[in-house]
Amino acid sequence: MTMRMLATTVAAMAIATSVAAQDSMELQFQSSDNSGTAAFEIQQEWAARVGEMSEGRITVEMLPVGSIVEYNETLDAVGAGILDGHITDSSYFTGKDAAFALIGNPVGAYSSPEELRAFFNEGGGTELYNEILEPYGVHFIGPAAQPAEAIPSTVPIDSVADLQGVKMRAPEGMVQSVFAAAGAAPVNLPQSEVFTSLDKGVIAAADATTLATNHSMGLHDVALHPIWPGFHSLPLNEVSINADTWESLSEEDQQMLTESVAWYAETLAERIGQRDEEVAEELRATEGVTIHTWSEEAKREFRQIAQEQWAPFAERSENAQRVYDALTAHLSAEGLL
Template sequence: MFKKLLKLSLAIGMFATFLQGASTFTLKLQSADPSGSINFKLQEKWAKTVATMTNSDIKIEILPVNSIVKYTETLDAIGAGVLDGEISSIAYFSGKDPAFALMGNTVGAWSDPNDLILFMEYGGGNEFMNKLMNPYGVTFVSAMTNGLESLVAKKPIRSVAELKGLKMRAPEGLVQAVFKAAGAAPVNLPYSEVFTSLDKGVIEAADASTLAVNAQAGLNKIAKYPIFPGFHSIPLMDLSINTKLWNKMPKNYQEIIKVSFRDYVRQIISTIKLSDKAEAARATATKDYTIITWPESEKIKFRRIAQGEWKKMSTESPNAKEAYDLITKFLKDNGMI
């Protein structure tokens, strides 16, 4: 009898080990952020949360930007199995379809990062992104954003009219097209050259990052009239995973990843908002630089100009047209245009 029980116990143990192994996943996700940045640290914290919630059945390694492939190549790398997933920016894939550009940074559309997240979760954005990414063997799991960017400037810019002739840095694509339509003279410069270009007077203003990040980079010391809160740019970012791998995961593990990542998104939005508010309060108290705040009427003017550029881009592909219709419907339904 003992031998029979022993054999049965060993068989059960081996079966349990098999089941545990079958439900264990190790994922390598490449981030769009460098190691050491606040975003990267929060992503690592999220990965630890997933491990805790799954009793280490899901282990996620966050890799810094460009560590395995170039930041513009992650979509193909995930589909090919070189990477298991990404936490990156949708606009990086604009060359594949203009819809990625329109969804990735709908310039002038959003005044608050939570509005973008609402659109993604309740306005059909998540579903549309899966339509775009599924053909590449990639599943769009969740949306995220880093927050509302602040325009840095060496002179006060208080209205759309004062953008006329302004020499400024704006990334190639929709951001550049919108500022050009608004009367500015945008040039394409890498972020690494923004400080030097402002300092030497090559440009007078720059689309860069959030108020606190710009301050940490020293941009507000030489461009002493930042516009805050920002009005032009909230980039859409994503958590996306190889579709075959995603489909192998039990539904409860998929839900843990989704829910925990949504919590991470709220953390990053709140962290950035608090950092920006603290920096604005510090700058006001010390008078290190002068914050310019646009009235809502000027934001609406800029958004109307931006809409014309969205519409132009919508003619470039069927997916871009669908993205345009989806975004504008949500904005109209919620009284934002």
């Protein structure tokens, strides 16, 4: 082989290696869920599925809450490229814009994950949310949600009246405002501190997550009066990615990721719902534990209080008003308001 042929061959190999490197992508996503929870396990399955659907070109490392940054710092981290993406409750970013409260957890709006996804997929929610996220350098791939959240409690709570003065964990944003309006004393704590805070009596109850996930975190070992089925909170579980990374993907890979998130959303709702039922059966047979199921009248009273908080949040920013207008229009059209 002549030197010229050798040089040509080496150059060709270098180009091929460069193309292969450009075609492969390793991504780090951080969750707002703890390692070992049912939700995080499904997120790990989603990461593996992305690898399979892309035939190994795109790999996702799924990290639990707090691995790189705190749970309420992932929006900035994704925009800055410290993380490539996150799967999280959007209402954690309410301090930046009240719109995150309304789009992330409009308390009392939805009764099922399917109703939430319908707002984003059919009611213009996805397009609107991407406009809100654009200044942060983040792209919203798609919505997911677990069934309505339960409330682990160390004291019996069977009505709005029973909430009076109860010190409870509630994430920042509308959830805190709603529980305060209902008479409780909400405090802001990361989910990773809920067990210890319940155990030590720092709080008496918590807006945490679903019955199954609460159980997987051991909350029912210390909170013997869970409220279930859930009725108050069904937050958006958003899957988002760095905007520049998204734009660097081919249309085929963008479509593949969108389809993978749709799979994640359906799997999350179905599997956590089934697990909720299984955990409820287990708790009913556990000595000392009492499941408290609110009456329809009590639920309506709480939801009325919740919906009265939407308009004040809408007044806090232009984006919040846009979310309020889109959400109420969609819910009205669907007969859900």
